[in-house]
Amino acid sequence: MNEKQRKEANEIKEYSADVKSESNNNLNRLKNMESDELIGKYFQSTYQPPNLKKAKKRLKKDVDIHYDFSIPEEMKEIGKDKKFLIRTYGCQMNEHDTEVMAGLLTDMGYQITEDTKEADVVLLNTCAIRENAENKVFGEIGHLKPLKLENPDMIIGVCGCMSQEESVVNRILQKHPFIDMIFGTHNIHRLPSLLKEAMFSKAMVVEVWSKEGDIIENLPKVRKGNIKAWVNIMYGCDKFCTYCIVPYTRGKERSRLPEDIIQEVRHLAAQGYQEVTLLGQNVNAYGKDLEFDYGLGDLMDEIRKIDIPRVRFTTSHPRDFDDRLIEVLAQGGNLVDHIHLPVQSGSSEVLRIMARRYTRESYLELVRKIREVMPNATLTTDIIVGFPNETDEQFEETMTLMREVGFESAYTFIYSPREGTPAARWEDNIPMEVKKERLQRLNKLVNEQSKQAMEKYEGTIVNVLVEGESKKDPEVLSGYTERNKLVNFRAPKSFIGKIVPVKITNAKTWSLDGELVEETSEVL
Known part of the structure; x- marks a missing residue:
């Protein structure tokens, strides 16, 4: 770096620090696009955004399990007389992460609020599955800017799956410098330290790990209500479906130890919870990374003996739904007979291109096995329409599968390319009007089958x-x-x-x- 470049870098650094100060003079500069771009250049040169290529690597390093988490002494009362708000987007896993972050903030003395204007800390816990989810988050970021200008002490953070995407982090760095901190799905336990840094630093705090996460067992949680509870049994996904960003944003599959899960469920039962849902990005791959032979069926077999009325699990991958799990579920009791089993497409060729690693025939064989021992089981699913190169005939295969299985409900989506996935490099060659027409036809069938299923309950x-x-x-x-x-x-x-x-x-x-x-x- 020559003298001129060094001088320029120092000027940018000093300027960015001024912008992050509390003076009204400097806060007004946030409204100036040239300032935003200048700050963005500084932040990009200072922080390393997440790396999807690194996130794809699955090292053989053993997962570390920690039982010694504690909030730093200096942060235990930092939130006294202050309030926080967390907006959650996406799946149940994000809901669970929000419970953990709420627990951390509560243990730091903060109180929860639903009013953004009252909040001293606002966190956006984001989802990266669909483009629409990202648009909602950036819309909310836009709404928060005037509040930040009014209240410079407000801390605004973006976390969750979007934070693990390079393009998203770069966009925030360049266009939204008033955001105080960005952290990823593997960094949630670091929230107290990150919050401390954001409070006392004049630069945006960015910490996103593009590596395998560890398991932190003793994190606090603030659950919503005392009726139903989420229990995370594993993290991450190793399937790498060609359309899905989750393996990159959530890391490799890591299973909690059975004794820790069982202890948590017993504790919830003692507190009077009526239902628990076991969570995982690919929940029935549970145990495959453990050093001993133990799977989801074995775990469910132990949990069914706990005195809690209802136990569910989500989300399943058909490839990992084994005979042992079916055998245990068939015993009933507190194990409910509602199974969410995402199929995504009824065409074996589309499934192959999606890298789902099963066929239409093997999926139907799995359904047959489930129906054989659980004839009254309710099956629901996820379906994507308009995947690249999907033909009319292949879409019709999805429609016939929908009828043949008799799904009582389905989450249906138009294919949405996610940057960094293999499918995003392919031509998205199905016209939007065709996608919408297919979705409309599929939804009509879903509604018909749902209504038929509901009508069977009349009088019962x-x-x-x-x-x-x-x-x-x-x-x-x-x-x-x-x-x-x-x-x-x-x-x-x-x-x-x-x-x-x-x-x-x-x-x-x-x-x-x-x-x-x-x-x-x-x-x-």
Whole structure:
């Protein structure tokens, strides 16, 4: 670096520090696009963004499990008389991560708020699965800028899966310098230290690890309510489907030890929780990285003996759904017979290009095995339409698979290229009008099959775990059956948190209406 370049770099550094100061003079400069670009250049030269190529590497290093986490002494009361807000986007794993971050902030003395204007710390826990999810986050970032200008002490952070993407981090560095910190999915336990740095640093704090994460067992959590709980049993995914960014943003598969999971579920049962959902990006690959022979079926076999009314798991990959798991689920009890089994496409050729590593025929054989021992099981799925090169005939194969399996619900998506994945390098050659027409036809079929499934419940009695008031009518309570059907009925608020029998009086496409009954001789 010559003298002129050194002088320029020092000027940029000093300028960026001024912009991050609390003076109104310098804060006004955030509105100037030239300033934004200048700051962006400085930050890019100072911080190393996440690297998707490094994230793809799966080293054989053993995963470290830590039981010694503690909040730094100087941060234990830093949030006294202050409030925080976390906006969560995406999957249940993000919801679980939010519970951990809420636990960390609460242990630092912060109180939760739902009002952005009251918040001293705002975190956006982001999702990278779909382009639409990213657009929502950047829209929210835009809304936060005026609040930051009004309150320079507010700390704004972006975390979650989007933070693990190079292009996203670079965009924030260049266009949104008022963001105080960016951290990734492997860095959540570092939140107290990152927050400290963001408070006292004049530069944006960026910490994103593009490597395998460790497992931190004793992190605090603030769960939503005391009725249903998420229990993370593993992290990451090794499947590398050609359209999916998750293996890059969540790292390699890492399983928690069975004894730690079982202890957590027992603790939740003792607290009165009525339902737990075991979580993993590829949940039925659980145990494959352990040094002993132990899988999801073995774990479920132990958890079914715990005194908690309902146990679910999500999300499954058909390739890892083995006979042992089916055998255990067939025993019933507190193991519910609702299985979410993403198929993505009904065409073997499309599945091959997606790198799903199963065929239409093997998927149908898996469904046959499940139906054989669990004839009343409810199956739901995920489907992508408009994948590159998908023909009309291949889409029709998806439609016929939908009918043949009899899915009672499906999450359906138009293919969305994610930068860094193999499919993003291919020509997205299905016109949008074709994609939309296919999605419309698929959704029509999904709605028909959902309505048909719901109609079978009319006149029957179901057990409903009451979660709270209906969003549409506070006089109506709502909850879910074992098979994940939403039920609305009138009853006293004292029933919230309990499992009660409800007679179904009316079936809609996506929900059931019913009336509370005192006794039941037959429950569906």
